[in-house]
Amino acid sequence: MSEPVLRVSGLVKRYGPDTVLDGIDLEVAEHEVVVLIGASGSGKSTLLRCVNLQEEIDDGQILLEGEDVSDPRVDADLVRRRMGVVFQAFNLFPHLCVLDNVALAPRVVHGRPREEAERTALALLDRVGLADRASAYPDRLSGGQQQRVAIVRALAYDPRLLLLDEITSALDPELVGEVLTLVRELAGQGRTILMATHEMGFARRIADRVCFLDAGRLLESGPPEQLFTEPAHARTQQFLARIVAAGRL
Missing domain, CATH: 3.40.50.300 (P-loop containing nucleotide triphosphate hydrolases)
Known part of the structure; x- marks a missing residue:
């Protein structure tokens, strides 16, 4: 086992x-x-x-x-x-667009090249129907969209x-x-x-x-x-x- x-x-x-x-x-x-x-x-x-x-x-x-x-x-x-964590509050960075919110941890914490991190982030956003919102800022999203972005952000570095x-x-x-x-x-x-x-x-x-x-x-x-x-x-x-x-x- x-x-x-x-x-x-x-x-x-x-x-x-x-x-x-x-x-x-x-x-x-x-x-x-x-x-x-x-x-x-x-x-x-x-x-x-x-x-x-x-x-x-x-x-x-x-x-x-x-x-x-x-x-x-x-x-x-x-x-x-x-581990990937998503809380009750969305906790997105308001000064970063959706793409940068998702790609930030893979780049800064995990050391992945920007191009690779953004490519992965866009693929994940596409899977949840938010690729067209990649350049939007959090205050332009609905609550449901913000929470989906938060979940995608937690998945961006493939947590166990x-x-x-x-x-x-x-x-x-x-x-x-x-x-x-x-x-x-x-x-x-x-x-x-x-x-x-x-x-x-x-x-x-x-x-x-x-x-x-x-x-x-x-x-x-x-x-x-x-x-x-x-x-x-x-x-x-x-x-x-x-x-x-x-x-x-």
């Missing part, structure tokens, strides 16, 4: 006296799409930030392709080069793991679909993805495995049909009952 791309063991994260992640164990295999669900404040975003080494952990271990990247001696910048943190939460409802369509296409292409979302219907359709977090603990995980139709834990049942009552599943 091959080494998972990501293995999280006994992960603990505290903010002062508050424990926000309490012994998380999680694996993401090659080409697997793992979706984190749970109420706001359950720890989903904090877990993603810890995996990306944006947060120091208090206990546990994070292995990326078998390497202990939670070791304090590890160069966090080198580790992050192997793609982390997506509530990427539709800042979008108007009519723009959510175009972003989720792109994520569905990436999953179909075999990308390895760990994502947090409040879009339960989407999680059910796209995930290989769904993980339910509550109060910093991973209470339950399994294939989407099993977890959404026959959840074993009482707290999962309660959470999903509210989702169904709200018409979100």
Whole structure:
């Protein structure tokens, strides 16, 4: 059995006296799409930030392709080069056009020649229907377009793991679909993805495995049909009952 791309063991994260992640164990295999669900404040975003080494952990271990990247001696910048991250906010550079936003990291961080970086960026933009917006600046794009650019930017250096943190939460409802369509296409292409979302219907359709977090603990995980139709834990049942009552599943 091959080494998972990501293995999280006994992960603990505290903010002062508050424990926000309490012994998380999680694996993401090659080409697997793992979706984190749970109420706001359950720890989903904090877990993603810890995996990306944006947060120091208090206990546990994070292995990326078998390497202990939670070791304090590890160069966090080198580790992050192997992960693509997209957050709730688009975080595009407003003074750079779309093409330069996408090509910047491959050039500056990964040392690729400008021509190669721009050629790759244009090919990616073409795949998501935004090649004609390559010279536009972010303020000339819709929210959905900006988020698609942010996803393309994360893909520009071919990361081993793609982390997506509530990427539709800042979008108007009519723009959510175009972003989720792109994520569905990436999953179909075999990308390895760990994502947090409040879009339960989407999680059910796209995930290989769904993980339910509550109060910093991973209470339950399994294939989407099993977890959404026959959840074993009482707290999962309660959470999903509210989702169904709200018409979100």
